[in-house]
Amino acid sequence: MSCPRGEVEEEVLKRVRPSSEEREKAKRIWRFVRERLEDVLKARGVNAEVTLQGSLAKDTWLSGDLDIDVFVLFPREWRDRLEGAKELFKEAFRGLPVEERYAAHPYIRVMVEDVWVDVVPALKVPRGSEAETAVDRTPFHTEYVRSRLSEEQKDEVRLLKQFLHGIGVYGAEIAVQGFSGYLAELLIIAFGCFRRVLEKASHWKPPIVIDIEGHYGGVVERLVERFRDNPLIVVDPVDPRRNVAAAVSTRSLAWFVAASRLYLRSPSIYYFWPPEPHLEPHYLLRMAGERAWRIVLAVYEMSGEAPDVAWGMVKAAARRMQSMLEERGVRVIDGEGVYCEDGGLGVVMLELEEYPGPRLRLHVGPDAWSGERLERFILKSVERGDVGPWVSSDARFYSLREKRIDLREAAVKAKPKRGVLRGVWLLGDAILEGVVDEGFCRGASRRVYEFIAKRPVWLEAVAGQLRSPQLQKAS
Numbered sequence: 001m002s003c004p005r006g007e008v009e010e011e012v013l014k015r016v017r018p019s020s021e022e023r024e025k026a027k028r029i030w031r032f033v034r035e036r037l038e039d040v041l042k043a044r045g046v047n048a049e050v051t052l053q054g055s056l057a058k059d060t061w062l063s064g065d066l067d068i069d070v071f072v073l074f075p076r077e078w079r080d081r082l083e084g085a086k087e088l089f090k091e092a093f094r095g096l097p098v099e100e101r102y103a104a105h106p107y108i109r110v111m112v113e114d115v116w117v118d119v120v121p122a123l124k125v126p127r128g129s130e131a132e133t134a135v136d137r138t139p140f141h142t143e144y145v146r147s148r149l150s151e152e153q154k155d156e157v158r159l160l161k162q163f164l165h166g167i168g169v170y171g172a173e174i175a176v177q178g179f180s181g182y183l184a185e186l187l188i189i190a191f192g193c194f195r196r197v198l199e200k201a202s203h204w205k206p207p208i209v210i211d212i213e214g215h216y217g218g219v220v221e222r223l224v225e226r227f228r229d230n231p232l233i234v235v236d237p238v239d240p241r242r243n244v245a246a247a248v249s250t251r252s253l254a255w256f257v258a259a260s261r262l263y264l265r266s267p268s269i270y271y272f273w274p275p276e277p278h279l280e281p282h283y284l285l286r287m288a289g290e291r292a293w294r295i296v297l298a299v300y301e302m303s304g305e306a307p308d309v310a311w312g313m314v315k316a317a318a319r320r321m322q323s324m325l326e327e328r329g330v331r332v333i334d335g336e337g338v339y340c341e342d343g344g345l346g347v348v349m350l351e352l353e354e355y356p357g358p359r360l361r362l363h364v365g366p367d368a369w370s371g372e373r374l375e376r377f378i379l380k381s382v383e384r385g386d387v388g389p390w391v392s393s394d395a396r397f398y399s400l401r402e403k404r405i406d407l408r409e410a411a412v413k414a415k416p417k418r419g420v421l422r423g424v425w426l427l428g429d430a431i432l433e434g435v436v437d438e439g440f441c442r443g444a445s446r447r448v449y450e451f452i453a454k455r456p457v458w459l460e461a462v463a464g465q466l467r468s469p470q471l472q473k474a475s
Contacts, residue, residue, distance in 0.1 A: 003193035008267040009159055016062045016158045026056055026066055029112045033070050033119070040092040041072075049073040049124065053138050055181050058145045060157040068117040071138060073124035079132070082106075085121035093119075102306070104133035128238030140238040141182050148189045159194040160184045166272040167259045167458050168446070172247035175311045175339065175444075179256070183244050186212065186234055198260040206231035206253070215240035255456065262459075262466065270461035277449035277457050279438045281431045288452050292428035295452065296350045297436070298411035300419035303344030310339040313416035314346035321348055321414035330356065330405055336451050340441035346416055347441055349451050356405045356426070365389060365397035427452065 005013075018026075030052055037050045054069030055061035072089075074082065082105045089108045090098055097111040107120040125131055128140035149157065161184050164170035169178035179187075187197045190212050207230065209220050215235050216222050227233045231253050232245040263271050278284075285292055298321060302310050318337030325332055331353035338347050363386065365377035374397065381389045381399040388399035411424045423435070430436045441448050450456050 003156070003195055005159075005195075006267055008269055008272075009194065011269060012159055012162055012272050013155055016162050017155065018061060018063045018066075022063060022066060025113070025115075026068065029068060029115055029117065030056070030070070032112060033068070033110070033117055036092040037070070037072060037089070037119070040088055044088060046088065047075060048078075051139060053120075053142050057142050058149070058185065059154050060145070060149070060161070060181065060185055062158055062161060066115055068115060069138075070117060070119045071122050071135065072119065073122055073139065076123055076125070078121075079123060082121045082123070089119045089121075104135045128236070129241065131239060137236075137239055137242075141236075144238050145182070145185045145189070149185065153188050153193065156188045156193040157185050160188060160197055162272045163194070163198075163259075163263070164256070166270070166274055167255055168450075168456055169248075169252040169256050173311070174247075174308055174315070176252065177247055177249035178252040179248060180244070183234060183248075186210075186237070186244060190234075195264070198264055201257055201260040202264060204232075204253070204257050206250070207233060209233045209235075211235040213237045213240075259458070262462065266462065266465050268462045268465060270458050274456070274458035274461050277446050277453075279440070279445055279449060281434075281437055284436070284449070284452055285428060285431045288427060291351065291452075292431065293355055293426045294352045295427035296348075296352065296356065296407055296424065297427055297430050298348040298350075298407075298414070298424045299422040299435070300346040300348075300416055301344060301422055302339070302346045302416060302419045305344075305418070307339065307341050310341075310344075310346060310416075311337075313419065314339050314348065317346065317414045317416045317419070318348045318350070321410050322350055324410045324414060325350070325352070325405070325407075328405060328410075329361070329403070330354075334451070334454075336447065338441060338444040338447045340444050342442035345422070345441065346419055347444075347448065348411070348414070349448070351451075356407060360387060360400040361403050363399045363401045365399065368395040368397070 034050050051071050053071045086106045093110040099109045105121050109116045122135040128137050131137035164179050171178050172180035191197045207224050209223050227243045231250045232248045233243050234245040236242040236244050314337035318335050322332045322335040332350050334351040336349050366373040386399035386401045389397045391397050408424045
């Protein structure tokens, strides 16, 4: 594979390749979990197969991010009984910390040593195209990737995954709407290595179509029609009905394209590990400047919601509030909703073009020859306290009418389902009143910081070298 790595990539690989100690620990935990499950299944007379899935099974996992996915494959006659599988799993791990989780089927997480292991029930089907749920399809993903990736390419996947993570677009969950681990693996399979993926991505323009196995015979129009509104289309090699990149938002794709171009121009470790954002409140206030009184924060209490559900609710609330303000003539230049999982808070952030105080709007009245209409216009203008009325050279009357923007009303009407509005602030007031502090929105504080800074932390970190005289001359 003629895909040389630079110094930065070699340094990254030193950090992200799992050590021999990590590998031994992973094997030890996997053996323990498998044996516990097989013992219970045998004792209960259940014919099911315990399998290792995910990045550990494919050997594309990152050092320090041991994520163990164990899938128990049941025969199809268990289709209507899979909810009960979690009781078998709990029996297998009695005495250990266990949490119930819900996806396509209920599953559990069990703590073994200091690692959470997902134990997931799935149906055993003959091929991926017959999968009834995403979890039923997973074993085919694992087998496909293992059959197509060389040992060297596994490191290329690690580079791509860490790059995606560093620029903030790694993960298909609604909080990120970015690139899944499986999608990263397929991109390496499609293009060979990390640098080639970036070279291709730097020239992407939606809709982008990638069909590794040629399921659609190169007929791009069929794919675009089938997966309309998806900016990136990557046909699942094991199930051509599915777009692996369906979760990737236009925003995440745009940042990946931009970061790819900038990295190829000037590589830096900061694309992979950007510095932590500086969240000291008065630093944020200085950074935002006058904009601090044009950024609206609506904060909702949302404790008790599952994270994915809460993220979806807050994002929808942000869209609703933005739409309401724009209907009232307020220009919203940016908007985002984030969920602060640690505190159970939903935060809608909107940046307005102007300070959202009372505004005077020109009100056009009738001309002087309009009889009673003119009289009503003048009387209402005086009654409301308008500026005016005055008459122009064409004999038409005008006034300036005050139009108030009720941010709280908009926040109440836009609130997430089952959310309770805690308050609405302008960012500057929220900082001065101590609402926004260094601990504000733990778990999503990087998103809050980047909304205020109006650029991602990785771009802030590399800005200096992008301004270097050599690069400016090259551009």
